[in-house]
Amino acid sequence: MIMQLDHTHDAACKSWLESADAPGCDFPIQNLPFAVFRRAGTGEAFRGGVAIGDQVVDLGALSRAGLLNGLAGQAAAACAQPALNEFFAMGPAAWRALRHRLFALLESSVFASTTNALRGCLVPQADVEYTVPARIGDYTDFYTSIHHALNVGRLFRPDDPITPNFRWIPIAYHGRVSSIGVSGQKFRRPLGQSMPPGAAAPAYAPCAGLDYELELGIFIGQGNAQGEQIGVDAAQDHIFGICLLNDWSARDIQFWEMAPLGPFLAKNFATTISPWIVTMDALAPYHQAWTRSAQEPQPLAYLESPKVRAEGALDIQLEVWLETAQHRSRGDAAERLTHTSFKHQYWSVAQMVAHHTVGGCNLQAGDLLGSGTISGPGETEAGAIIELTRAGREPLKLANGEQRGFLDDGDAVIFKGWCEKAGHARIGFGENRGEVLPALDSV
Numbered sequence: 001m002i003m004q005l006d007h008t009h010d011a012a013c014k015s016w017l018e019s020a021d022a023p024g025c026d027f028p029i030q031n032l033p034f035a036v037f038r039r040a041g042t043g044e045a046f047r048g049g050v051a052i053g054d055q056v057v058d059l060g061a062l063s064r065a066g067l068l069n070g071l072a073g074q075a076a077a078a079c080a081q082p083a084l085n086e087f088f089a090m091g092p093a094a095w096r097a098l099r100h101r102l103f104a105l106l107e108s109s110v111f112a113s114t115t116n117a118l119r120g121c122l123v124p125q126a127d128v129e130y131t132v133p134a135r136i137g138d139y140t141d142f143y144t145s146i147h148h149a150l151n152v153g154r155l156f157r158p159d160d161p162i163t164p165n166f167r168w169i170p171i172a173y174h175g176r177v178s179s180i181g182v183s184g185q186k187f188r189r190p191l192g193q194s195m196p197p198g199a200a201a202p203a204y205a206p207c208a209g210l211d212y213e214l215e216l217g218i219f220i221g222q223g224n225a226q227g228e229q230i231g232v233d234a235a236q237d238h239i240f241g242i243c244l245l246n247d248w249s250a251r252d253i254q255f256w257e258m259a260p261l262g263p264f265l266a267k268n269f270a271t272t273i274s275p276w277i278v279t280m281d282a283l284a285p286y287h288q289a290w291t292r293s294a295q296e297p298q299p300l301a302y303l304e305s306p307k308v309r310a311e312g313a314l315d316i317q318l319e320v321w322l323e324t325a326q327h328r329s330r331g332d333a334a335e336r337l338t339h340t341s342f343k344h345q346y347w348s349v350a351q352m353v354a355h356h357t358v359g360g361c362n363l364q365a366g367d368l369l370g371s372g373t374i375s376g377p378g379e380t381e382a383g384a385i386i387e388l389t390r391a392g393r394e395p396l397k398l399a400n401g402e403q404r405g406f407l408d409d410g411d412a413v414i415f416k417g418w419c420e421k422a423g424h425a426r427i428g429f430g431e432n433r434g435e436v437l438p439a440l441d442s443v
Contacts, residue, residue, distance in 0.1 A: 003284040003285075003287050003311050004284065005284055005285060006100075007103075008029075008030060008032075008099060008100060008103045008281070008282075009030055009284060009285050009424065009425075010030075011030065011423060011424050011425045013029055013030065013103075013107060013108070014029065014107075014108045015028070015029040015052060015053065015106045015107065015108055016106065016107070016108045016110060016115050017052055017053045017055060017106065017122075018053070019053030019054040019055065020052050020053030020106070021053075022053070024426070025053060025426075025428075026051075026418065026427065026428025026429065026430055027051040027052055027053055027054075027276075027427075027428065027430075028053075028425050028426070028427065029052065029103060029106050029107060029425075030282065030424070030425040030427055031051065031278060031282050031425075031427035031428070032050050032051070032052065032099055032102055032103065032106075032279070032282060033050065033051050033241070033276040033277055033278045033279065033282065033429070033430075034048060034049070034050055034079070034084060034087075034133065034241070034276070034277045034279070035048070035049055035050075035051065035056070035130055035133055035275040035276050035277065036048055036049070036082065036083060036084060036130065036131050036132070036133040036134075036275075037049045037056055037123070037128040037129065037130050037131075037275070038128065038129060038131075039123060039127055039128055039129075040127060040128055040129040041129075045060075045082060046082040046083075046131050047059060047060040047079070047080050047081065047082065048060070048079030048080060048081070048084055048087065048133075049123070049128075050102055051125070051276055051430070052106055052122075054124060054125050054126070055122040055123065055124055055125060056122065056123045056124075056125055056128055057102065057106075057118070057121055057122060058121045058122070058123055059076045059079040059080055060079075060080035061120065061121040062076055062118070062121045063076040063077045063079070063080050065117055065118075065120065065121055066117075067105060067114065067117060067118065068098075068101055070097070071093065071094055071097040071098075072094075072097040072098045072100070072101035074090070074094065075087055075090060075094040075095070075097060075098035076098055078090060078094075079098070082131075083133065083134050083135045083366070084133050084134050084240075084277075084366070085134050085135050085365045085366040086365075088134065088219065088220070088221040088222070088240050088365040088366055089221070089222060089223070089365035091221065091222045091237070092221070092222075092237050095221065095240065095279060095281065096281060099279065099281055099282075105118050106118070130182045130183065130184075130275035131182055131275075132180060132181065132182050132273065133182075133219075133275065133277060134219060134365075134366035134368075135366050136177045136180060136366055136367065136368045137177070137364050137366060137367055138174065138177065138363075138364070138367045138368075139174070139175040139176065139177050139180060139271070139367070139368045139369075139370070140172050140173070140174055140175065140356060140367070140368075140369050140370065141172060141173055141174075141175045141215075141247055141267070141369075141370035141372065142170055142171065142172040142347070142352050142369065142370055142371055142372040143166070143170075143171040143172065143173075143372040143373075144170050144171070144345050144346050144347040144352065144371060144372040145344065145345055145346060145372055145373055145374055145375045145383065146162070146166070146167075146346040147344060147375040147376055147377055147381070147382075148372070148373040148374070148375035148382070148383055148384065148387065149161070149162050149166055150162055151375060151382060151387040152384075152386060152387060155386070155390060155391045156255075156391075166346075167296060167297045167346075168297055168299075168300070169355060170303075170347040170351055170352045170355045170356075171372075172352070172355075172356070172369075172372075173262035173263060175247075175263075175267060175268070175271065175370070176267070176268035176271070177368075179268060179269055179270050179271060180271045180272075180273060180368070181270065181271070181272055181273075181434075182272070182273060182274075182275050183244075183272060183273070183274050183275055183430075183431060183432045183433050183434070184433055184434075185270060185272045185433075185434045185435075186434070186435045186436075186437050187248070187269060187270035187434070187435075187436070187437060188269075188437045188438065188439055188440055189206050189207055189210060189409060189436055189437065189438060189439040190206070190207050190210075190250050190253065190265060190266075190269040190439070191204065191205065191206050191207070191439055191440065192204070192207065192250060192253035192257075192265040192266070193253065193256055193257070193265075194207075194208070194209075194252035194253050194255075194256045195255075195256045202256060206439035207250035207251075207252060207253055207439070208252050208406070209250065209251035209252040209253075209254075209386070209391075209392065209406045210248070210249075210250055210251070210406050210407040210436060211248070211249045211250075211251050211384050211385050211386050211406055211407065212246050212247075212248060212249070212320065212384060212385065212407070212413045212434075213246065213247040213248070213249055213372075213373040213383060213384050214246070214318055214320050214338065214340075214373060214374050214375075214383035214384065214415060215244075215245040215246065215247050215370045215371045215372060215373060215374060215383070216242050216243070216244065216245055216316065216342060216370075216371040216374065216417075217242065217243040217244065217245035217273045217274075217368055217369070217370060217371075218239055218242055218349055218352070218353075218368070218369040218370075218371065219239070219240045219241055219242070219243070219277055219366065219367075219368060220238060220239065220240065220353075220363045220364065220365060220366065220367040220368070220369070221237075221238055221239060221240035221241075221365060222237065222238050222365060223238070223362060223363040223364040223365055223367070224238070224357055224362055224363055225362060226360060226361075226362035227360040227362075228357070228360065228362075229302075229354070229357050229358055229360070230353050230354055230356075230357045230363070231302075231354060232302065232303055232304070232305050232307075232308055232350050232351060232353075232354040233305050233307050233308075233350075235349070235350035235351075235353035235354055236280060236350060238353060238363065239280050239349065239353065240277065240279065240280065241277040241278050241279040241280055241282075241283075242277065242278055242280070242283065242314075242316075242349075242429075243273050243274045243275075243276060243277050243278070243429065243432075244273065244274040244318075244415045244416075244417050244429050244430075244431075244432035245271065245272070245273050245274075245368075245370050245371070245432070246271065246272040246273075246413060246415060246432055246434050247267065247271055247370055247373070248267075248269065248270045248271065248272070248434065249263075249266055249267060249384070250265065250266040250267075250269070251266070251386055251391070251406065253265050253266040254266030254267070270434065271370075272432055272433075272434035273368075273432065274415070274417075274429055274430050274431060274432035275430065276429060276430040278427065278429055282427055283314060283316075283419065283427075285419075285421055285424040286314055286315050286316065286419040286421055286424075287311035287312075287313065287314055287315075288311065288313040288314070288315050288343055289309060289310060289311065289312070289313060290308050290309055290310075290311070290312025290313040290348050291309070291313075299351065302354060302355075302358055303347075303351045303354060303355060307350075308348055308350055308351065312348035312349075312350060312351070313342075313343045313345070313348060314342050314343060314348075314349070314419075315341055315342070315343045315419060315421070316341060316342040316343075316417055316418075316419055316429075317339070317340075317341055317417065317418050317419065317420070318338075318339070318340055318341065318342060318374060318383075318415065318416070318417045319336055319338060319339050319415065319416045319417070320336070320337045320338040320383070320413065320414070320415060321334040321335065321336050321337065321413070321414040321415075321416065322334060322335050322337055322398070322404070322411060322412075322413060322414075323335075323411070323412040323413075323414060324398070324400070324402055324404075324408065324410065324411050324412075325408075325409075325410030325411070326400060326402060327400065328410075328412075330400075332400060334412070334414055335398055335399055335400075337380075337385070337388060337396070338380060338381060338382055338383060338388070339380060339381065340374060340375060340376035340378070340381035340382075340383065341376060342371070342374055344374070344375070344376045344377060344381075345371065345372075345374060349369075349371070352369060352371070353369070356369070375387060385404065385405075385406055385407065386406075389404070389405050389406070392405030392406055393405070407436055408436070409436055409437065409438045410435070410436065410437075411435070411436050412433055412434065412435040412436075413433070413434055413435075414431060414432065414433045415431070415432040415433075416428075416429070416431055416432075417429035
């Protein structure tokens, strides 16, 4: 295995914080993901934090507590700011130094005096609110699941469902940063033009085909200079970590406006990310071999390497849950719609980064990449409702008697993600939740 494992991946290690050792906990000591938070309902400054069990390690408080020095201390001081960009830009050595020091402070064998000092830096997750963890300069959304591409393509172009370039390049478009929000985001149903079937002219109205897209968000750590490339084998050192991302989509608006350019109003009204960024170090045990069938075109040389073949895929388990307004009013649990894995993606994260920069594009610390909708090969592995309902023609029948062709006002969509593997600890991503509000009155 090319990915390097160390003592922070040891599944036998426990924390002195009991909640971190609870079965099914998303945030054991082997995870230690990053977010930006403050105590809810206060005017406190936002600052960086790390999840452990049901608590947040306040990195601002920790950097003042005298428990850190050297590169780890410098990294924590960078994290004490309202955005993590400076920390991202410090690079893998600083990321790892802080991870290792936090692991040492939280491990069960630490001295009681250190434990007592660290307890003063903990804030219960139940008492905090989050914000977008970085100043995102640019957002690029990819299109890299062949199962999603085929599922959607067959609905509208059954004889030619997938464009020829899909099998040769990681396709992407540049998205809108200003409407990216953190889990808990509520947004209004967008208005726009669409072409009703059989009509001679488009109609202006609230979106009638509102959808979610199950994606991962990839945060860039260190960038590259303009005119320089990030090679596929070097990409890992330029990626800080991964979160859950919902690329909300107005399908009726999208299909009318995407001729000949990419999405515009169909995608710019909201994008929701989970607050916690799971680091690439934490994800190291869950890499798998990346394969391409011999019947498929093989990647061009700049997207190919033995390292990608050995470990390019990531087995991140993902679920989509739907909570309707009726669920909430009755106190019923949300209903699961999808369970799949990121390992099925046609293009790897490293290939996305390499392709993004091959023409000399300069990525910057805090830039965000969307993985593209994640759909697996099975019937219940679709990452968007347009696939599950055949573009609304076969509505989902929910357990409470409701039906959905697309999303209704009041619907909340919840993403969950985790990694688990024999001999390693289960680590999770927390939750990504977004809720649809009614459209504004037409203007």
